[in-house]
Amino acid sequence: MRYLVRVFTRKVFRVLPFILGLIFALVVVLQNGAILATSTEILWDTYGVPHIFGKDTQSAFQAFGWAQMQSHGNLVLRLYGQARGRAAQYWGEKYLESDRWVLTMGVPDRARSWYKLQSPAFRNYLDAFAAGINAYAQEHGKLIDDEVKVVLPVKAEDVLAHLHRVLHFTFVVDPETIGGIKQQESKAGSNGWAIAPKRSASGKAMLLANPHLPWSDLFLWYEAQITAPGFDAYGAALVGIPVLAIAFNNNLGWTHTVNTHDGWDAYKLNLADNGYRFDGKVLPFETTTLSLKVKQKDGTLKTEPLIVKHSVHGTVISQTGNQAVALRVVGLDRPYVLEEWWDMARAKNLSQFEAALKRLQLPMFTVIYADKYGHIMHLFNGQVPIRKKGDFQYWQSIIPGNTSETLWTKIHPYQDLPRIVDPKSGWLQNANDPPWTTTFPTAIKADKYPRYMAPRFMDFRAQRSARMLFEDEKITFDEMVGYKHSTRMELADRILDDLIPAARENGSELAKDAANVLANWDKKANANSKGAVLFATWVQQIDLHKVFSIPWSENKPRTTPDGLANPQEAVAKLKAAAAQVQKTYGKLDVAWGEVFKLDYNGINLPANGAPDPLGIFRSVWFSPQSNGSFKSVGGDSFVAAVEFSQPVRAMVLNSYGNASQPGSPHIGDQLQMFANQKLRPAWHKRSDILAHLEERQAF
Template sequence: MYYVRRIFKRKSFRLFPFLLALLFILAVGSQSYSSPPKSTEILWDTYGVPHIYGKDNKGIFNAFGWAQMHSHGNLLLRLYGQGRGRAAEYWGDKYLDSDRWVLTMGVPERARSWYWAQSPTFRSYLDAFASGINAYAQEHSDLIDDSVEVVLPVKAEDVLAHLMRVIYFTFIVDPDQVASVGVDNKQPKAGSNGWAIAPKHSASGKAMLLANPHLPWSDLFLWYEAQLTSPNINAYGATLVGVPVLAIAFNDNLGWTHTVNAYDGWDVYELKLADQGYRFDDKIYPFETKTLSLKVKQKDGTLSEQPLVIKSSVHGPVVKEKDGKALALRVVGQDRPGVLEQWWDMARSQNLTQFESVLQRLQLPMFTVMYADRDGHIMHLFNGLVPIRSQGDFKYWQGIIPGDTSKTLWTKIHSYRDLPRIVDPASGWLQNANDPPWTTTFPVAIKSDKYPPYMSPHEMNFRAQRSAKMLLKDKKISFKKMIAYKHSTRMELADRLLDDLIPAAQKYGQELAKQAVQILATWDRQTNADSRGAVLFAAWAEEIDLDKVFSKPWNQKFPLTTPDGLANPQSAVATLQSVAAKVKKTYGALDISWGEVYRLKYGNVNLPANGGNGELGIFRTLYFAPLGSEDGHFQAVAGDSFVAAIEFSNPVKAMALTSYGNASQPGSPHIGEQLQMFAHKQLRPVWRDRKDIQAHLAERTAF
């Protein structure tokens, strides 16, 4: 170390980055297990989780591609076909809009350039992942749907195109958000909860982490749970189907989860058209134009072709053109091809210093990072590629931006040190439920006045308030209690409004409204399967305007008790009267149980649900859609998906659940098999040691 210090002190030393990389490799290499396997194998446990043991990293990636095909083959190939922008060519015109979006955003072309921008080593890992996919398809073609085999063979470029479509052009921005900009809030609709608890707030004196993303239970949003082990990695977690590394993970020494942050990484610019071009800084610029051919499969199997003209300004691709104006879309980070390698190295890190050195690459364009480790550190990082903007607050940048001046055109990104971040707060805990970073803990640890006004808004949703209140409730939280809190179905909105609604109904209400509030007065304010009153209150909440119902708006000085009060009690009661009539007509009673109306239906499983809409302030989040032709009944389609509770004791204690099961491939026994535990508010043990895995071994795959 003496010689290393001497070298570092020499200002002329130019190999500093090389040495840092070398030290990182040496450090993470220390996690190797005692007897590295001579070959690669997958041990499948009884819940369909692949525990991959690789003789080297290429072996891991190859086996992980194979495993994903085994569990999600049809879905994976369909997603890759969409990432190519050729889904309409493969499967017909219902994919036309998807192809137009992917091609207009330049996804396939950029994926090719990203492939060659990878380091040679990591490029070989991506090739290995694609090879594993192809090998499975060749060996088990009878298990793959004939309609998706047209995507084969898969290339590493397809993996990157899929990643780009998911992260950049679904999570950061999607077509629906672009269409609603200036009319509706343009923030992502996906959500999550995340907790990091320090030893001082933990009953065991060990740091704990809670990972709890809320995503749709289908398509590109499905989580895949796995363990990856080789001579220099031993990480457990989950990733989205088709992604070759873990996106949420932990190892023996640290772990992290992500939440969708209240962040803006895209903007729509309004262009003034003139002379076949657009005005910019008092000049007229021509559009860059290219024409692609969209192929569309017809019902008779033939292909038709139609042109796709893509126009771009200095801001980005044009997404709409009408009445002498055009809208152009600008999205951050398309010059940052290292997302996957950053996630990979996050999982290989062994302490906070190493972990942050990886985060500082800023390749991951969004997502809050919630972190905890064996050393007792916890961290909240408002991670993202945040544009350096010359003017305006967060609300300003939610609208359509004037595109005729360079004053509004951002070209640079905030550095890592500019991002809101807190390590080891005095409170001993951190939470995020898609609220801005200013409310991650109390007393406030990240002060908004130290950051640009466009960094993040000032608000705290009811789910985040519920989250913070549970953490404030106990001075010392046990691992068991953390899991119990995770399953809390208490409705913060009911706590906030019933004390006003009940007396208002008794004063202004007709007989039916008075009957309704009698039920609400005795309701437990939960959305458990047997809760009576929850259906009625949720139906009322759906009919009111949450932006206008309160007499007191949210106040950052009182973040956990506002908004509050009914702005118009008589109107609220009239709405309750109307809703009560509908509930009684639909279900025959006002006090029907939550689980009778709201169901956990997935595959062949159909169970009573617990949990509900996060906007109601429910930590156990579920979103529902109408259940087939059954009038007034609903099934869960999104919400709690992958859940992991981790305590960094020795050994690490971990429980998890993948709500809908760890497979979607037809015929798999793992489709929906974990919903029974979900319905009973249970997590299952995570098996990480080989002896535990072998004790619950269902199948072995050797390579």
């Protein structure tokens, strides 16, 4: 009997690990729906968001490349072709200027050198991302347009070239703004909030991410979740970028806003003896001759030379007579942007997050941060040149290039940048205004920084942003979401109390009728708001810099400018605006949504929201149409509202949907929610993802 017991016991112990393994596997299956120890997969939810579960980091990068191709394959390849400077060779003359810009700025060559400088581990990640792109194209070539297949195979250098083109030669300096015209209206904007526990109704910090970009081309956001051993982040990347640029994890999150950053200068050169004058000498240009190939209508290639000159300032971008202009841009020697973003998303606390930021690889963008520990931060992030003289305005013009006194060679270190952590107010905001107005009472003093660091102003959208935070002592998560969709016009609140009485007292009958419409208007740009079209038309006809009797003041940044400088002229402009609206739409009180439309991928809905300078937090940009209506072309894009409770609570939206590839059901599938001023839950727990699963792909 004892022998039998010993034999039984030995057999039980032999099979016990196997039994325990089965039990553990069963638990994993019940909790997660699959055993993932040795596999990588993409779980696609019903909004076309890829949730990537990588067996290791390299596999996660490869899956992310695959996912971007499934959602945006044609666009990704076209963007990479442009980043190579070979788009005209592939697709014809309409890309010629793009190629000239990219090649003149040295984007492809610099990307190749940047690739060699990456750490071995991160170089492998970039290779994996490119491999994912190529694997998708090989397996699903029928789903990709034939004309963009010429870009294949994609290399990691193409990924870096695309990043370089987007960051340095679209955001830092746009080809349409060179020549010293820095005041031109930007293609990019954004709102960002961080709310500390003392101002949060739940006692948990909250974050609002709200970039504004065109709804097309390289500006499209791609929403995703990336999970790998030691890494789990949810957010968005610009299409073609292999890491998340705006994200949150279980511990922290951040957003970016386009800051009032000046990271480039145009220098005027005086030419002499085939060179240029500098510090009393004549220096020769460094000259390189490149070849531009352009595909002709008959399919043949035409080759033309591209001569690129460099001075000590940078690349020469124009030459007329005995003068030339050279361009100097920050960040061309900082190749580790992607790894910095990756490590920001890996961080578990503020210290680790700032350790990544301190590398200063990202050339620009304000950082708004919040975490589960209750910390919030505003950082005026960027590579800011150390300049010997001049204020911000001075550096907006073309700079004399004949002396080293104007030539900057270094940037400010991290500790020099405007920054505030945990302000007394308990909240931070940025709506593309300078850092001085991030919170009230003022936490970052402009006088402590060089005058060239950032300008001094606060426009109406930023004032509306600050007003909503300033006036609410305890903000709930739902209130934050509601504020995000606010279409209240700060400009209307500021000026109608003067304009309406002036029109009623001294205006014509038409002007008085217009005043009555404005008096009954809700001062919003909702679809059913009647009076918003009339007011916006009036604003187009006035000079905002001259209309106010009290100019904007640093001492009263949230409540100025104010008052009408010339009531009689303002009323005359109102009459003219009323006549225009009456003629175009047949009535003065036409609803905003009758005129302004959310129009994307054949979906047409009454719009809400409007662009600057009306002072609306919910930013939507429109393009005029021939029939008098206006079509949405940009503005609010990816949105994330996050509360750092445990577990993290998050609501999101990608206005135009998470795909552009023909045939995808996710092109424009979120536009109705956008029109309804709604967000949707961010499914970042695996159980929630599986409950809303559209497709599973295993690798």
